[in-house]
Amino acid sequence: MxxxxxxxxxxxxxxxxxxxxxxxxxxxxxxxxxxxxxxxxxxxxxxxxxxxxxxxxxxxxxxxxxxxxxxxxxxxxxxxxxxxxxxxxxxxxxxxxxxxxxxxxxxxxxxxxxxxxxxYADPRHVLEKVLARFREKGLNPVCAFELEFYLLKPDFEADAMQSPLPHIGPMAGPERQQMYSINTLSGLEDYFADINDAAAIQGLPMDTIISEAGPGQFEINLLHRADAMLAADEALLLRRMIAGIARRHGHRASFMSKPFQHWPGNGMHVHVSLEDENGNNVFADPKRGETLLRNAVGGTLASMTDALAVFVNTFNGYRRLAPGSYAPTRVAWGENNRSVAVRIPSGSGKARRLEHRISGADAHPHLVAAALLAGILHGIEEGIEPPEPIVGNAYEGDTKGAELTDYMEEAVEAFEASSFVADALGADFRHIFAEIKKAEQAVFDERISRLEHETYL
Known part of the structure; x- marks a missing residue:
């Protein structure tokens, strides 16, 4: 038809x-x-x-x-x-x-x-198929994206070992961690003013701008949207806008997941709640809200390994999943805990939601949303109960939850074999994505690294 x-x-x-x-x-x-x-x-x-x-x-x-x-x-x-x-x-x-x-x-x-x-191969249509399943159940995902990036000098040669880092800003000399530094933001006032002006013209709902953990690293948050497709569109266009304005200022913006070995990587965090047909947050419902939220978390965790190749879609991205990095290393969740893969943020009942912390900032927002939302729906449909939440440091101790692989090849193999992925994203799309990732993996496998030259040449 x-x-x-x-x-x-x-x-x-x-x-x-x-x-x-x-x-x-x-x-x-x-x-x-x-x-x-x-x-x-x-x-x-x-x-x-x-x-x-x-x-x-x-x-x-x-x-x-x-x-x-x-x-x-x-x-x-x-x-x-x-x-x-x-x-x-x-x-x-x-x-x-x-x-x-x-x-x-x-x-x-x-x-x-x-x-x-x-x-079928267009990621926007992949996401639309998942959203249609929510509509059939009278539910609507509400999403908000957060993007981290480094602001760098335009002519540097990428080298994770180089020191000092080629970053831009008032602290561009010594390598210092300037988390939430107002002075760092003030030193780039003109750049961020242009970001705000452009966002207003393009209708991008920018919220906060934060100086992040790495030197020259920042995070820009978008307000939540009751239209998940629009939220993903805006995340994609925000990346383009940040990079374009950086060029006009003589800088270079990088969303590479792990550009520097000794500093935090760039993540794409996604906040999700669900509305009913009356626009009410079902996770805040006093009767069924906590059950639905637990099932949503359960489905997200149950599908996490299968969909990891979408969340971390680059060879470099697996380097970001490291202990102590505020990027997750295990299939785990917790309340108000930034060391886990799925976090339940603190906040009022009306804002009850989950935060997905796995994806690299260079991942595809539409595919991230599609896989994440499909996992949430899977958990709700099957009534999946999550394991006990992690309290404290998820990187240490007798932490429950399977370890996330730090090898792209293993993630792609799991993706290609997954019936969840075939059902959620489409078997034909699964084939295309897996073949692209295998072709990319082959190039990295064949390339002789700089470290090999330094060691053996």
Whole structure:
């Protein structure tokens, strides 16, 4: 049966260009399987086309590895004739780009087949299938994303051993931990002012800006959204905005999970609560709230190993999962405890929620949301009870909970063999994602490292 995409208002494009007549270029953005934005640039009329019949792009862009190279094992490339799909505008995403040297706008798009069927390999459609299951149960996920990043000098050569670190800021000399430092933020006042201005123009609901544990490391939090798809879209576009404005200031923003050996990595924390059809937080319900929350935690933990390759989607990301790093190392949970994988934050009953702390800041927000929410739904549907919560330091002592692997290869093997992943994300998508990750792993396995040269050459 032909699928009819959501209606798109042509007036959105006309109204935008009427208010922004100077726009020369529209940057058409399609997030691929790794969360890398691909697409094309074109004149305003191309954006109008995206709100109408669609903009052609190859379906195979979802079969590219992290370096943008074709992965033949995905079966999406020349063996199919490298078919075009059509990309349609995401309503509400046509916004001005404040950091471009020339007047420009950006437009987020989703991929469809020629007959209007959502392309199964597009992570936005993967997430939509999970959200549809919540709607069938009269539930709606409310999500908020938090992103950590390093602000660095633009011309450094990445080297986890180099000292001092090539970071930007008033403390850029000695390597110091400046957690929650107001002085550090003040030294970058112009940069963060531009971030706030751009967020207002693009409609990104920014909350707080924090100086994090590493030198030159920061965290920006987004307010919660009662639309999980929108929340994931905004997390993706926030990364783009942070990096773009950094370039305009002569800096470089990095969301790499573990750029420096001796300093904390960059995480993507996701807060989730569930609303009923009346907009009430079901986790705060005095009769069933705690049971539902425990089941949600139970499902998240039960599916965690299977979905780890999505949460930590890079070879480097597994280095972040280290004891004492505030990144989890075990399948464990706890109340108001930042050493576990799933944390129940303190707060009022209406704000009762869980916080998922595994993902690297370079993970794909839509896939992270899809896997996490599918795990929550799995726990609620099956009534899964979690183990006892961890009290105190989850890295030490007789801590219960399986250890999370720190090898990408093992995580991908678990992902590829998982019936949970096949049911939640789709068996065809599971195949594509696994083949991309195996191709990337092979490159790292073949590369001779600098340490090997230093030791043996």
């Amino acid at each position: 032909k699928h009819v995409p959501l209606s798109r208002d042509m007036n959105e494009a006309d109204a935008f260009f009427a208010e922004n007549p100077d726009i020369e270029t529209v940057q058409m953005l399609v997030p691929d399987t790794n969360g890398i934005l691909r697409g094309k640039w074109g004149p305003p009329d191309l954006a109008r086309k995206a709100f109408g019949d669609g903009v052609p792009l190859p379906l195979s862009i979802f079969g590219l590895d992290i370096w943008g190279r074709e992965v033949p094992e995905t079966d999406l490339h020349i063996e199919t004739g490298d078919l075009d799909g059509k990309c349609l505008a995401v309503p509400g995403s046509l916004k001005r780009v404040t950091w471009s040297k020339r007047p420009a706008a950006q437009l987020l798009m989703s991929m469809y087949e020629g007959d209007g069927t959502p392309w």
